[in-house]
Amino acid sequence: MGQRSDRQLDHCTRSIASADNQMAQKILLTGGAGYIGSHTYVALIEAGFEVVILDNFSNSNPSVLIRLGQITRQNQVICYEGSVLDKALLAQIFTEHDISAVIHFAALKAVGESVEQPLAYFSTNITGLLCLFETIKTAGIKHLVFSSSATVYGEPEEVPISETAPLQFTNPYGFTKVASEQILTQAAAADPWAFGVLRYFNPAGAHPSGLIGEDPFDIPNNLMPYIAKVASGALPHLNVFGNDYDTRDGTGERDYIHVCDLAQGHVLSLQKLLSTHEGHVVNLGTGQAYSVLEMNAAYGEAVGRDLPYVIAPRRPGDVPTCLADVRKAKKVLGFETQFGLADMCQSSWNWIETQAPS
Ligand code: UFG
Numbered sequence: 037m038g039q040r041s042d043r044q045l046d047h048c049t050r051s052i053a054s055a056d057n058q059m060a061q062k063i064l065l066t067g068g069a070g071y072i073g074s075h076t077y078v079a080l081i082e083a084g085f086e087v088v089i090l091d092n093f094s095n096s097n098p099s100v101l102i103r104l105g106q107i108t109r110q111n112q113v114i115c116y117e118g119s120v121l122d123k124a125l126l127a128q129i130f131t132e133h134d135i136s137a138v139i140h141f142a143a144l145k146a147v148g149e150s151v152e153q154p155l156a157y158f159s160t161n162i163t164g165l166l167c168l169f170e171t172i173k174t175a176g177i178k179h180l181v182f183s184s185s186a187t188v189y190g191e192p193e194e195v196p197i198s199e200t201a202p203l204q205f206t207n208p209y210g211f212t213k214v215a216s217e218q219i220l221t222q223a224a225a226a227d228p229w230a231f232g233v234l235r236y237f238n239p240a241g242a243h244p245s246g247l248i249g250e251d252p253f254d255i256p257n258n259l260m261p262y263i264a265k266v267a268s269g270a271l272p273h274l275n276v277f278g279n280d281y282d283t284r285d286g287t288g289e290r291d292y293i294h295v296c297d298l299a300q301g302h303v304l305s306l307q308k309l310l311s312t313h314e315g316h317v318v319n320l321g322t323g324q325a326y327s328v329l330e331m332n333a334a335y336g337e338a339v340g341r342d343l344p345y346v347i348a349p350r351r352p353g354d355v356p357t358c359l360a361d362v363r364k365a366k367k368v369l370g371f372e373t374q375f376g377l378a379d380m381c382q383s384s385w386n387w388i389e390t391q392a393p394s
Pocket residue numbers: 145147185186187188236237238257258259260262274275276277278287288289290328351354358
């Protein structure tokens with residue numbers, strides 16, 4: 037009972053704070069139950085926004101909603117279950133809520149799967165964006181933050197990669213991100229829209245509470261969730277895809293960014309759009325690259341033992357180094373990261389351990 041009263045009190049305090057600040061704006065998060073979406077939900081609530089989630093749980097678990105309520109001390113997390121392709125549902129959300137802006141995460145994101153099922157990627161990622169556009173135009177929404185990716189740089193000629201680097205794609209997933217960015221550019225030229233396009237580098241880590249984190253349904257494609265499964269014993273060893281690259285130790289180097297830093301980047305982008313109505317395209321990374329072996333060793337330190345790996349052939353399509361030029365994000369958004377590699381590994385391991393059956 038005591039715990040329940042505390043929660044009611046906290047909820048009450050939050051309501052009073054919202055009433056004092058009569059400007060609490062409501063944001064629609066498509067894909068808000070996913071990995072980056074859920075962390076952004078928390079950052080938005082902490083920044084004083086109200087949030088409505090739309091998610092079809094195709095790559096997330098509905099239990100995330102209970103956990104979001106625990107972290108943000110809210111009795112109710114508002115979520116509509118469904119797809120961005122469902123225009124009737126989108127219209128219903130805008131009828132039932134006074135939405136000020138949208139952050140659009142809902143998309144498919146596995147490179148290999150996109151090669152096998154390109155039409156699914158065109159449908160969810162491109163048609164989904166167009167469905168959302170139709171609805172927000174009718175609703176008079178002018179601000180949208182778009183979840184893009186460093187994948188739009190394809191095989192970059194120079195690192196660090198600046199936002200002015202040419203856009204390329206090497207697979208259908210990358211194509212959908214390049215095409216979506218171009219749709220946003222053309223749309224903003226015709227209507228009074230302002231878009232924040234955020235090009236993520238390599239998201240890693242989890243919320244410090246251990247309640248939310250990356251939860252891939254299948255064997256992970258990405259490095260950190262794969263290492264996490266090796267650490268938990270679910271997979272025998274890491275396959276290091278190539279050790280003959282022109283990098284410090286021969287393995288691929290990437291710019292890993294803590295998911296909580298990434299979430300904060302969304303808040304800054306949204307605040308910039310709402311306060312200035314100026315669109316922007318920025319990289320979200322740290323400006324620091326780590327190799328596969330460095331990542332595996334750092335994760336091992338968080339776990340407290342060396343983690344097994346074997347050297348495997350290169351993965352087709354991989355580049356040696358991917359590293360963000362982060363100057364524009366700092367200049368335009370005031371974005372600076374707070375967390376380093378040890379935080380990413382420790383928070384990820386904390387999340388994995390919290391999930392483990394006791
Ligand atoms: N790697 C391994 N073994 C694995 C998985 C990955 O050695 O089991 C290596 C890769 O070869 C690469 C590095 O770890 O050198 C990072 O690979 P990820 O798959 O984690 O990330 P990528 O940089 O290849 O791609 C990710 C997303 C893309 C996105 C890109 C943006 O998966 O969707 O970051 O930079 F476009």
